[in-house]
Amino acid sequence: MKHLWHLLHHSDHVFAQIVRYGLTGGFVTIIAAGIYWILADPVGINPQLSNGIAWLFAVMTGYAIHSRWSFKGHNSTASEAVITARFFAVALIGLGLNSLWVWLMTDWLGGPDWWPVPLLVFVTPVLVFPLNRYWVFR
Secondary structure, three states, X not given: OHXXXXXXXXXXXXXHHXXXXXXXXXXXXXXXXXXXXXXXXXXXXXXXXXXXXXXXXXXXXXXXXXXXXXXOOOOOOOOHHHHXXXXXXXXXXXXXXXXXXXHHHHHHOOOOOOOOHHHHHHHHHHHHHHHXXXXXXX
């Protein structure tokens, strides 16, 4: 347990960043996916609009958590403004991916509103992690 604690608090190790990113990103992603599903299904808001609202939550919360913990100490030489702009750009890529999943599963395949949730939770975060690690917080 002491070794795991050491890994979680020393961001020079890629594995530690992946674990922290998974914990914080997982939390944010699951809450955002819940927001999406609640708005799209029980409330009845258009799935793409629900996805956009969930994305806003994820961007605000994700930036605060990732910049302060997931990638803390990553020794970025970029200014805070550059890091914020890069994070927003990657978040837009995430929104695009999630919008694709929502369209693919609900419109194209005609599935229920919950069908995109596994892709929102498991695929998009895996695809955007390298961008966050090697470009946003480098």
